[in-house]
Amino acid sequence: MQGPRVAHWEFPAPAPYPRTSVKSRHPPALRADFKFNLPLLHQDEKASMHRCARLARSTRRVCRGDVGYTHNTTPVAVIFRCCFSTTTRAAEPSSESTSSTQPTPPKSSKSTSTLFLTTLALAAAGATTYQLSSSSSPPSSGLHERIFTPYTITSKTPISPTSTIFTLSPPPSQTSPTSDTQSADPFAPLWPTIWSLTFRQPQLQVARSYTPLPPLSTTPTTPGALRFLIRREHGGEVSTYLSRLSVGSTIDIRGPVVEYAIPPDVSDVVFLAGGTGIAPALQAVRAVLGDGVSGEGDKSTNTTVKILWANRQRSECSGAPLPAPSWWRIWDTTPTSTEPPSPLVEELRGLEARYPGRVEVKYFIDAEGSFIDRRGILDAVKSAGKEEKEGRKLIMVAGPDGFVKHYVGPRVWEGGEEKQGPLGGVVKGLGLGVKGWEVVKL
Ligand SMILES: Cc1cc2nc3c(=O)[nH]c(=O)nc-3n(C[C@H](O)[C@H](O)[C@H](O)COP(=O)(O)OP(=O)(O)OC[C@H]3O[C@@H](n4cnc5c(N)ncnc54)[C@H](O)[C@@H]3O)c2cc1C
The missing domain is CATH 2.40.30.10 (Translation factors)
Known part of the structure; x- marks a missing residue:
């Protein structure tokens, strides 16, 4: 079992938000329990389900879906189902993934040592396994919601x-x-x-x-x-x-x-991404603007996605435009970088070229002292809202816990459910500057 670890900071520059190293939001001390004591969850199902949901933070988080845990060291895939939703004005329902075929979690074992019951249990195990692999129809992708x-x-x-x-x-x-x-x-x-x-x-x-x-x-x-x-x-x-x-x-x-699920009537997205939070930001571009080929998603010609991408080190986004001392300057000009762009930066540039004025990416590098600040967010919001247009406006935030908390306040746990929690952080402080914008914490 691993002992306590000291967070590893790669450089001393202070970030405005606590640098939790990952987008895993469970208390680290619980991780060991998750890994080694999972079978204990059967002993007190109610408490354990709650605990399981908390431990699930780094493993998965859903909007309106469910958490399915498999623990395949036993013959039967043990499934825990913990529902927790993100119900705020910001988060709209996402597609439900509940399934009527979900097997019930195994009860605490009141075991007997008779061969008969053992045989029966094994038969049940086989049946459950069969049910898991056959009764819940897999999505067309071939992936299964519960089977790896x-x-x-x-x-x-x-x-x-x-x-x-x-x-x-x-x-x-x-x-x-x-x-x-x-x-x-x-x-x-x-x-x-x-x-x-x-x-x-x-x-x-x-x-x-x-x-x-x-x-x-x-x-x-x-x-x-x-x-x-x-x-x-x-x-x-x-x-x-x-x-x-x-x-x-x-x-x-x-x-x-x-x-x-991105609402179909969205008109503008301002996406604050920290580190690998760029992945959901790219998904947001795809969701709002489509694939550029089939016309899918691309309902309006003036829908915009503005991404503010913060990284700790330049190496995470090499080739990105150099940070400038003030927001307006980087928004209006594109200072060049001498290093070759990383494939990810090239991809982002490709999107900006394909959707001129509709996709814009601004880069921030902690180590170089450039951070997403109030001014940056306000400018992105204002430039998106220049044109009068119908539709919903979203500020989406994805990244490590500390990043999300700093900009929009933490997600919260209530009664075993994870919710968006009240708006907080920098964006709350913008007050009327972001009036009419909904906030989504990812
Ligand atoms: C919905 C969602 C989507 C995600 N998408 C991505 C993605 O696209 N790309 C991506 O890279 N990540 C993504 N993540 C994060 C990812 O799921 C993991 O959290 C991340 O990869 C770290 O997992 P790990 O097992 O490597 O680290 P863990 O083992 O969970 O450890 C995380 C950190 O905690 C430290 N630690 C571990 N144990 C202890 C302890 N006992 N005490 C103190 N510190 C400890 C470790 O040193 C490490 O720095 C996503 C998370 C969520 C919730």
């Missing part, structure tokens, strides 16, 4: 010393399309949403959520292939495990889980 599917790493593109874009392909059985729709993109129905998948570290049986990057419109991909930007956390169980896997290895994945 092995995806193969087909490429790893380093972005920085700590971040990598992984490309994963589904098992061959799922790449032989049965229809044209499947051959196009089996995840197409999910792109109007912010969604994630759960990865498993098989030895420790721990799982974490990761957010797929939308497919590149410029590069043909295998149907069902997925890309992820994954940052290796110092001492992180799953991210370190993933970082060590080589091309050709498999990763166990399940899902999808919809975090938030």
